[in-house]
Amino acid sequence: MRTWLGSIGASTPLGSWPVYRQLTGTDRLGRGAAAQSPQHVGLRPRTASADRVAGSVCPYCAVGCAQKVYVRDEQVVQIEGDPDSPISRGRLCPKGSASLQLVTGPQRLDKVRYRAPYATEWTELDLHEAMEMIADRVVAARERGWQERDAQGRRLNRTVGLAALGGATLDNEENYLLKKLFTAMGAIQIENQARI
Amino acid sequence: MSRLYGPLDDVAGDAGHVEHPPRVGFFTDTSVCIGCKACEVACKEWNAVPSRNENDGAGLDLLGMSFDNTGMLGADSWRHVAFVEQPRRTGHQEPGFAGLPTGPSGIPETAGAVEPRLQEAPRGGSELGTNPLPTGAPEPQELRPTENLGMPGFSRPGDLTGAESRTDFRWLMASDVCKHCTHAGCLDVCPTGALFRTEFGTVVVQQDICNGCGYCVSGCPYGVIDRRQHDGRANKCTLCYDRLGDGLEPACAKACPTDSIQFGELDELRERADRRLAQLHDLGVSEARLYGRDPDDGVGGDGAFFLLLDEPEVYGLPPDPHVPTRDAPAMWKRAGQAAAAFLLAGLAAFVAGGRR
């Protein structure tokens, strides 16, 4: 009986029927091997099929936990800790663990939004047009707030028409360019979270 | 015949896996848990478990259970961090409240604000994130001050001290998870084979098979597995079956900042847990105990076991669970007797009634 049953290959419909596998195989009670569906045989994690893995750093607090960013088809499919890091040893807190959602979630802005003076709603604006508009406004504000000398005639060479806040979440290179640019423009009210 | 109850050395082999890897599991050492909930989030990110606000329109609300706003394990929460505030101390820990002008503990009152509402919830509170407080509920009278003069003042020193003052305190945190029992109630009762024992000795629901019969929900003596709303299938921790396939540790254990969740081969974890327990006992933490480590317990030992600092029920765990399958032979025997009686009654009815 067993031999006869055993002659039916696993690829046949009958051979893949778990009841049949129960009767012929090692898992008589159907609680393990016999009940396993083909999809669950040799299951691999999605990280295994990533096209590339980028070394990154968690964007939340300042501990600086190393992350591995798994990319498949130009989409981030997983972010998790890098066990090689002497700082974090691959571990992440809840926020770091939610980085994937932070990066890929529907909350992300994708288009420039513009609110005209006195408007009650956003409108869309082309990115490059927005940049040109901002540049115009920067030049004007710089001019409007320009201070050449103080009351005692001392050189100020600055503008107070412009201010900026932010940097603690930015890259060093970005902060460098921002500080350099604003300083060259004469803007001094450049601040970030370190003051807060 | 495979065994239905008691210690079982080779769970994967018993489930028909030949040449399988060693059994793996979790050892969750709650004495080092900082309650950060990284395990909950890492699990959800990896397994794409829905968040509660995606799944039920009820919105999110505070549960009032210390920092626990998850509630319990369920289809949409495969890890759950419990927070327990207690007016007692752990070992030699100095809770710092001695000598302060404290009054009686507020813990009974806060618990009392939570519990009655759980009873009124549709499934008695046995679902995630049950909002324990109906909106617009009147404030319980007994918590109102007897007299409120409008302007607060400082209590005079000593007003609130005395025999009633609280001095001891501790805050327990513990990350709960599916136990991946040696004898798993959910797996045993599953009629479709959707739940199965993997080659790693873990217990996994196959989503392509599950038809949502719900039997496993009642089969689990820990109240872990549940059917997902709007999806209809049963869900629980898979111990990251897919990750194991690539030699990776489960997402929660990997994320855990303080290594409270430890993943590994079960035999090794048990030894490690024994050492940790002995260490804690040496440090005067006499209330430390292991839960689910004993292969002689009612489920043959858990694949995911815990070091607890209080009795299991304090964390929402059953003190002495057993797999219902333990009594299956006896139950079938009784059913057979009843069936025989049934048949006999039928026969008798007609024999007595005779042929017409």
Next chain:
Amino acid sequence: MGSNMAEAHPVGFQWVMEAKGRGARVIHIDPRFTRTSAVADTYVPIRAGSDIAFLGGVIRYVLDNDLDFREYVAAYTNGSFLVREDFADTEDLDGLFSGYDPGTGTYERDSWLYEGTEPSGDDDGARAKTLSEPFQAGASGAGVGGADRAERDPTLQHPRCVFQILKRHFARYTPEMVERVCGTPREQFLDVCRAWTDHSNRDRTTALVYSVGWTQHSVGAQYIRAGAILQLLLGNIGRPGGGVFALRGHASIQGSTDIPTLFNLLPGYLAMPSVEHTDLDTWLADQRTGGHKGYGYDVDAYMVSLLKEYFGDAATPENDFGFDWLPRISGDHGTYRTVMDMIDGKVSGYFVLGQNPAVGSAHGKLQRLGMANLDWLVVRDLNEIETATFWRDSPEIETGEIVPERCRTEVFLMPAASHVEKEGTFTQTQRMLQWRTKAVEPSGDRRSELWFAYHLGRLVRARLAGSTQERDQPMLNLAWDYATEGEGEWVEPSADDVLRRINGHDLTTGELLPDYLGLKADGSTSCGCWIYSGVYAEGVNQAARRKPHTEQGPYDAEWGWTWPSNRRVLYNRASADPEGRPWSERKKLVWWDADERAWTGHDIPDFPRTTPPGHQPPDGATGPEALSGDDAFIMQPDGKAWLFAPHGLLDGPLPTHYEPHESPVRNPLYRQQGNPTRKVYGRPDNPSNPAPPESGSDVFPYVLTAARLTEHHTAGGMSRQLPYLSELQPALFVEVSPELARERGLTHLGDAHVVTSRAAVQARVVVTDRLAPLRVDGRVVHQVWLPYHFGHTGLVSGDVVNDLFGVVEDSNVFIQESKVATCDVRPGPRPRGPALRALLDEVRAAAGITVATGTRIATAHDVRHTEETS
């Protein structure tokens, strides 16, 4: 202290748990029992805002019982230095130091100098307050007129030596006084003293961790000073397992201080030129006034190299390397000042880059009203945050204080690239730079700030092209020629190239510099940030190194890159005794190798490599050459760690307990109530709750403090929008003790509102034993706590807790006091709309609050520091 590390830095906390597992004792001193306390060996309650009293008490315990690490103190600190005869301590002046001017609320600080030194520069005491502030001191620390000429008493016995002054200063910080001020029971305080001193010696070290629980106070800088003094007395600085750890809260907040987007600094902590500096030489002189020792002296090389990077070939010796193109500061241009200037109509445009001031800055209403009075606002963020939508859904819409149809501010909300969509470095809390590679290209309009800054610069330069105006020359001469990728107008600038320029080049050879020691003042080197020089040493992006920690030594020198020079422990010369031998085998870090005639060890020695322990510098030496063999603190102009700060701090050479700006109690230590130099802005839009000796403080009887939860991130812009995080902490709540709940009729999970003179914030009540009332100066003081993450957008929302705080600042660093204020807590939801304004009017009236309230900063005098809005 001042840190809830397990909650705010959970992954870093693994090392604390690791140490605990190896037998370390963990003590958590905090106003409330947190997740850190839960796993600490000891929790010690303290009243928010009283940490200096506590630390002062420990310092007194150390000094009284001769428990200091005497050899360390004598060799490496300025304990032996004598202070001028005319110095008077708070002991003598009831909470003030000598030199206080009640009219300006500042100190004339010459009397704080060492004996035998002169006042710095041309300081004749007539300089305006803001002109000699420490933010101008820059990298070299503050000038100490001729510290090398200071008189010393190596026995530490001279009554005017720093060590003895310290003893006298803290004499009244007895355990009884600590109990009175902090509410910490005496026995618990003494237990901390014993633990700290028992574990600080040749074989043992104690580490001190703080976060913004220390910085966000009107005496914040002195909190850290107090911690540093204690750690120095116990020999816990520069040694393994010791230190004072500032745990910072943002991915690159350290980087944004090193390469600052801060008004008073240029990269590498170089001082922003002030109106005083007519040319490079006057600026240099100010940086070097009197001090001539150490690496800070080479500030000319650092500054010139920076100017060479800024202006390229246009920076020449003839034009002072373009120094004159730099704008000049003249006082406070900090973020809060700027916001008030917005309200006053002085600012036209505002960039907000990855920050959410409408929620995250103190006095949120002030922030929002400021933004509502701009011409334009550019917000760049990942998500739509409150700062971008203030014109539509801020609380002021409800109260009618902002009307969209009448708000003219033009708002550009620009999507930013996320951390995986751009490459660059973050500098983490221990000064380590780590490079991130780009995983994917940003989609849609998402762009990096690098792209934004680069193209904004390009467009503005194009608009100014051809201008002959002097003011436009810096823009036109700006070296803006960074490498780019891609074609066309909107190319992508290369972060790698920016990092190379930050590292710096030898302009004669074009080679990348190996480290800052190679910088020159003659214009032959360029370097964007001298302390980062070496990050691209040998043409290798050192910050991108990721050698597994399992494959390298305990200091993991090949993972990332730590400034300066990849050194992991600062001032590690102090880990060896004056003779250059490790203090103990167990605590070995760096030491003098007599055979090699060089410093060596597990870490990169923080000392001139070949300067032997017994070295005495020749007369007239400057810079590193002027360091003695035991001048372990190589950045200090006198080579010593400062127990006493003769210069550099505005509010005193020693930390002194002052009550917070808003406090329910009178300062039990001195007649001087609060920090006598704190920055107050007495304006109608910035009211203060009264504090003793003013009347009316009983209207706000409770101590209010706010902090983070693990599950959210600061102002919530990166967490309240995420389902997985939102569900973990779904609503704003206020934690109260059961005692306070009874007193005010608050029920668990019921609604309550917290009221200050600025705002009323509604929150759900969480009654918990984790908060306990304290007995302070004979009466019971309740503390309440709220997480400050909530705002009006996102998946979970709530009132803005920062609205409760006003703006009052530490005078040294202009950081606001947002860790402590006073408040009332009332049951039930807060009033809405106009009724809310009525409630606030009512409480202000009840407390008798005027513009002048809280501005009498010197309680020994009657001068008020108000400011009328124009």
Next chain:
Amino acid sequence: MTGPDPAELPSDAGGSAARSAEMFQGVGRRGRHRRRGGEPTVVPEAEFRSYYGRPVLKAPVWEWKIAAYLFCGGLAAGSSVVAAGADLTGRPALRRSSRLGALGALLASMYFLVSDLGRPARFHHMLRVLKPTSPMSVGTWILSAFGAGAGAAAVEEMVPRRWRRTWPARLLRRLARPLGISAAATAPGVASYTAVLLSHTAVPGWNQVRDELPFVFVGSAAASGGGFGMLCAPVAEAGPARAFAAVGAAGELLASRVMEHRLGLVGEVYREGHVGRLRKASEALTAAGLAGTLLVAHRSRVGAAASGLALLAGSALQRFGVFEAGVASTKDPKYVVVPQRQRVDARNTAS
């Protein structure tokens, strides 16, 4: 605070009745009431600790349909026995109605079962495996065997007159009896497996009645099967149905009483509230039906029908009562914690 200092309690002391529960986390209810009231309540309630009073177990996800399925399955089983007996003893009306009743009940039970699935379209996955450890799997296979016989027998009854002479109809008629008998042979399994189905769970209200529930359920099945025969068949033919119903009803009443009596703490859920009312109604109906069967049903068609209806209703309410009792027992952690805690404490005392 009342009670001893918790720090002084031995950490593993367990939950003795004297434990002052309220001083620990999340216990709440009983301790608090007692403290507030001042005087101890008359009946000392079990004191135990829990996590904020939250249930330990998940409440069954099953709806009322599962109770209906239990009832219909029992009815099908009982009817098929009556049908086979009637067939063999020449009671065509009883045979016909019972065969049709068995099929109808079977179909209804299948409907209820399938529609309660989370993924009804996958109901056939039930036949993927044959798991002896799963009463639902075992039951599915029993039902399949039963269904084949009961279905064929009923179909035979429904063959229209004009097709009777075709060969498939003739074949069917020949097979109807053996198939009907096969259904009757599997009917005891159908009648009893549902008891195991419920008891083979962690639900205290079901698991702890595992010894009696099969008897309750077969009694209920017999009562409903017989009752259905009494309802549908003429009095003259319904004698065996009455006997079957009477024995079943008596058995059910007895077993149900024993079950309730023997239960410890969890007996509360059978006695109290909504479930208590359901079960009282069930008992009354079954008892009335039994009395009617014995006293009236052999004389009066109306009386027989009424008795049959009463038995059917009693049987249905029995299923709903047991079902709801189980659900209720998961909603309060005490039914899980208290017995288990007592077990642990007893073990600790013994060792």
